[in-house]
Amino acid sequence: MSYDEKTNEQMDAIIARYxxxxxxIMPMLHLVQSRDGFVTPTGIEFVSEKLGLTTAEVxxxxxxxxxxxxxxxxxxxxxxxxNTLCAVMGGDAIFAGLKDHLGVGNDxxxxxxxxxxxxxxxxxxxxxxxxxxxxxxxxxxxxxxSAKTLVDDLRSGKNPAPTRGAxxxxxxxxxxxxxxxxxxxxxxxxxxxxxxxxxxxxIAKEMGA
Amino acid sequence: MSKLxxxxxxxxxxxxxxxxxxxxxxxxxxxxxKALAMEPDAVIQVVKDSGLRGRGGAGFPTGTKWGFIPQGxxxxxxxxxxxxxxxxxxxxxxxxxxxNPHVLIEGIIIGSYAIRANHAFIxxxxxxxxxxxxxxxxxxxTYKAGFLGKNILGTGFNLELTLHIGAGAYIxxxxxxxxDSLEGFRGQPRLRPPFPAIAGLYARPxxxxxxxxxxxxxxxxxxxxxxxxxxxxEKSKGFTLYSLSGHxxxxxxxxxxxxxTLRELLDLAGGIRNGNKLKFWTPGGSSTPIFTDEHLDxxxxxxSVSAAGSMLGTKALQxxxxxxxxxxxxxxxxxxxxHESCGKCTPCREGxxxxxxxxxxxxxxxxxxxxxxxxxxxxxxxxxxxxxALADGAIAPIISSLKYFRDDxxxxxxxxxxxxxxxxxxxxxxxxxxx
Numbered sequence: 287m288s289y290d291e292k293t294n295e296q297m298d299a300i301i302a303r304y305x306x307x308x309x310x311i312m313p314m315l316h317l318v319q320s321r322d323g324f325v326t327p328t329g330i331e332f333v334s335e336k337l338g339l340t341t342a343e344v345x346x347x348x349x350x351x352x353x354x355x356x357x358x359x360x361x362x363x364x365x366x367x368x369n370t371l372c373a374v375m376g377g378d379a380i381f382a383g384l385k386d387h388l389g390v391g392n393d394x395x396x397x398x399x400x401x402x403x404x405x406x407x408x409x410x411x412x413x414x415x416x417x418x419x420x421x422x423x424x425x426x427x428x429x430x431x432s433a434k435t436l437v438d439d440l441r442s443g444k445n446p447a448p449t450r451g452a453x454x455x456x457x458x459x460x461x462x463x464x465x466x467x468x469x470x471x472x473x474x475x476x477x478x479x480x481x482x483x484x485x486x487x488x489i490a491k492e493m494g495a
Numbered sequence: 496m497s498k499l500x501x502x503x504x505x506x507x508x509x510x511x512x513x514x515x516x517x518x519x520x521x522x523x524x525x526x527x528x529k530a531l532a533m534e535p536d537a538v539i540q541v542v543k544d545s546g547l548r549g550r551g552g553a554g555f556p557t558g559t560k561w562g563f564i565p566q567g568x569x570x571x572x573x574x575x576x577x578x579x580x581x582x583x584x585x586x587x588x589x590x591x592x593x594x595n596p597h598v599l600i601e602g603i604i605i606g607s608y609a610i611r612a613n614h615a616f617i618x619x620x621x622x623x624x625x626x627x628x629x630x631x632x633x634x635x636x637t638y639k640a641g642f643l644g645k646n647i648l649g650t651g652f653n654l655e656l657t658l659h660i661g662a663g664a665y666i667x668x669x670x671x672x673x674x675d676s677l678e679g680f681r682g683q684p685r686l687r688p689p690f691p692a693i694a695g696l697y698a699r700p701x702x703x704x705x706x707x708x709x710x711x712x713x714x715x716x717x718x719x720x721x722x723x724x725x726x727x728x729e730k731s732k733g734f735t736l737y738s739l740s741g742h743x744x745x746x747x748x749x750x751x752x753x754x755x756t757l758r759e760l761l762d763l764a765g766g767i768r769n770g771n772k773l774k775f776w777t778p779g780g781s782s783t784p785i786f787t788d789e790h791l792d793x794x795x796x797x798x799s800v801s802a803a804g805s806m807l808g809t810k811a812l813q814x815x816x817x818x819x820x821x822x823x824x825x826x827x828x829x830x831x832x833x834h835e836s837c838g839k840c841t842p843c844r845e846g847x848x849x850x851x852x853x854x855x856x857x858x859x860x861x862x863x864x865x866x867x868x869x870x871x872x873x874x875x876x877x878x879x880x881x882x883x884a885l886a887d888g889a890i891a892p893i894i895s896s897l898k899y900f901r902d903d904x905x906x907x908x909x910x911x912x913x914x915x916x917x918x919x920x921x922x923x924x925x926x927x928x929x930x
Contacts, residue, residue, distance in 0.1 A: 303657045308679035350681040351662035353621050369583045370827040371741050371813050376921040410580045410589040412740035413747050422624040429923050451625040465621050465660050473632035478512045483590040485747030489763050490499035
């Protein structure tokens with residue numbers, strides 16, 4: 287029940303961010319996922335020991351939030367938005383198409399461990415609907431066909447660039463380290479804004495605002 | 496009135512708008528210098544005078560909120576930004592932070608100085624990797640520039656800024672659930688009072704503000720309260736981001752004075768796709784009662800939207816045309832609220848579960864008119880009976896859709912299922928039509 291020295295130091299660095307140590311629990315759980323691929327019992331025990339909490343207290347938090355996984359996910363975790371607007375615009379068809387194409391159900395992983403699929407709630411990109419997130423990077427304006435190509439490319443190692451994101455998609459573990467609050471140095475990559483974000487500004491400039 | 500007013504979005508078309516160099520090129524961090532030369536109370540007064548109201552949905556005056564923080568109490572104060580943007584339809588803070596994280600950081604430093612806080616937090620949802628990167632980098636660069644940390648600009652003011660990254664929970668956008676989550680607990684709302692201004696983070700006086708509210712502050716400090724309140728309507732001052740999504744020809748972000756109408760915005764967005772007819776829309780996310788084409792000329796400010804029976808919310812204008820089944824839309828939103836109910840209050844936890852069962856049956860054509868009465872009865876027994884407004888949001892689409900589209904519900908019973916082909920409502924259908 288232990289992690290390497292680097293992980294230990296990162297855990298301490300997380301705790302040092304907060305006036306009270308218990309606040310560190312969420313980023314620490316993201317860091318556990320970056321090492322183990324999901325929230326493992328080992329990770330729970332480690333966090334509870336570090337913070338002086340019971341494992342039950344840590345489990346209570348780990349089971350509340352949907353990004354903490356209780357079993358391994360794919361190297362590329364694919365979230366299809368099926369909240370109302372994306373669903374209506376094609377998210378339902380995309381989700382059905384992907385499950386069929388990959389031969390997996392919701393929250394299941396392909397046998398090669400590469401891809402898992404999950405239907406997700408609104409991801410704050412409605413002006414780019416229908417939206418797919420791969421390891422929480424934006425793939426905007428998707429269709430059933432583009433979604434199938436996307437997962438095929440991810441499986442074959444082509445690693446397509448997100449529409450608005452870094453130059454390539456990080457793995458689930460790498461992403462989890464980012465979500466633990468550790469800058470991965472890719473902030474300068476990708477566009478500053480997509481076309482829908484800039485639409486009002488463009489029109490305002492044309493109107494001479 | 497219909498003219499757009501890009502302020503927050505003014506430089507988003509610069510390729511490096513998200514960097515400290517890009518932000519500084521357009522006067523970034525000069526408002527901070529101006530604010531730090533003022534008395535903290537004077538900064539609060541400017542924000543009060545501007546009439547800025549919270550852009551996260553409730554519309555509470557920002558300066559008044561800052562003024563509630565007790566001063567001289569010898570306790571720590573905290574400044575917390577709610578960047579947990581998750582309300583269905585809401586998509587303004589995420590692109591804002593991707594394009595310009597520094598305007599938020601500058602607003603945070605000014606706000607923290609005003610309320611005399613030495614530690615600030617940004618609570619961002621965990622499902623936006625690239626925005627997290629941009630914020631982490633921006634915070635690093637701001638420390639290096641000397642605008643964060645000890646003795647900022649030699650004024651003796653100290654401020655630490657921590658990015659707290661969530662892990663998937665809509666409820667954490669509710670400010671007291673957010674605070675519980677930030678303290679390391681399950682994100683569940685607290686009973687109020689006490690309000691966060693008295694007992695917030697770690698039971699200390701705390702301001703919780705939406706991203707867009709805080710990001711509006713640097714421009715107000717720079718150009719003055721009068722400049723800001725010369726825009727907008729009598730009680731809804733200034734400019735704001737309106738987010739158009741769904742069945743419009745050109746969806747996107749439009750920054751305009753409060754009080755613009757959907758008709759004016761639709762003109763700018765090229766109208767409904769394929770020349771279709773508008774069926775229903777949300778003025779401010781799924782928790783705000785739906786509107787129809789009757790409301791095209793309702794000024795989109797806090798008072799007018801409220802007078803017309805809904806709420807301005809987050810100005811998330813989700814547009815649905817005649818190809819959309821209202822019942823399918825409402826059922827999906829209800830499933831969302833059921834999934835996101837934190838489970839603390841029984842009416843919400845159990846009620847949203849029952850609503851999903853009933854609406855699912857109705858969508859499949861199983862039901863009678865009596866069931867519609869029962870549905871409304873359940874809604875009435877859920878509304879206003881929980882610690883937070885999640886359940887109130889859950890019943891808003893149901894009650895409002897029954898008001899405007901009762902016949903559509905009935906058509907499901909007559910038809911023995913949904914009479915509308917879901918394919919017609921997709922984006923792919925639009926591309927096939929070559930629109």
